[in-house]
Amino acid sequence: MAPHLEFEALALASGPVVGIDEVGRGALAGPVAVGAVLISALDAIPKGLDDSKELSASQREALVQPILDWCDASAVGMASAEEIDDWGLRTALAVAANRALSKLGTTPCSALIDGNLNLLQPSGAMNFSTTPLPELPFIFLPSLNVVKGDHTCASIAAASVIAKVVRDALMVEIGEQDSRFGWDRNKGYGAPEHLEALKQFGPTPMHRRSWALPSMTA
Secondary structure, three states: OOOEOHHHHHHHHHOOEEEEEEEOOOOOEOOEEEEEEEEOOOOOOOOOOOOHHHOOHHHHHHHHHHHHHHOOEEEEEEEOHHHHHHHOHHHHHHHHHHHHHHOOOOOOOEEEEEOOOOOOOOOOOOOOOOOOOOOOOOOOOOEEEEOOHHHHEHHHHHHHHHHHHHHHHHHHHHHHHOHHHOHHHHOOOOOHHHHHHHHHHOOOOOEOOOOOOOOOOO
16 A cells, blocks of 8 residues: 555644654664654655655655655654663664654644654663663654554655665765675665674674674684
């Protein structure tokens, strides 16, 4: 099913609505990124919009400008590998989501969130070993979780594309500075070349060290 505006049509009765989706959750290195796309009207959806995972890199990049023209505002918030290690992934996602909404310039009245977790709210288990938790101003924003929302909900799909393009560009840039792990190609995920490099060189500050990473070879 192609993304549609049925969820947005209901939410817009209360005012501007923001679609939210994350990328990078399963990567071994690099940040998590949360995209936010705010709309206030039911304008025609950008042609070709879909879940970012269903699109090629060139298709995603070609959609960025149509998405920016379509929505009222968009933003991407991130949480670093160090922050993921300090707070845990669930809370780091909440920090990234709140950072994204804080950058929109307009306060939404509600949120549509991909999946079955409220990305705006942290989990109960947090480790404050080095980094204090920042303010989370949107923790109580009215929201609706939409399972497979990146397939069915236009604002969520747009958020997934924006977040994926921004995070991928960052991983390419980081990969140019350290080519050993192939981040320009695998974007920090556990591809064979990445796993082999971890065994050979060990983790870097870009890696999520609290995760079960492959050990260095003797």
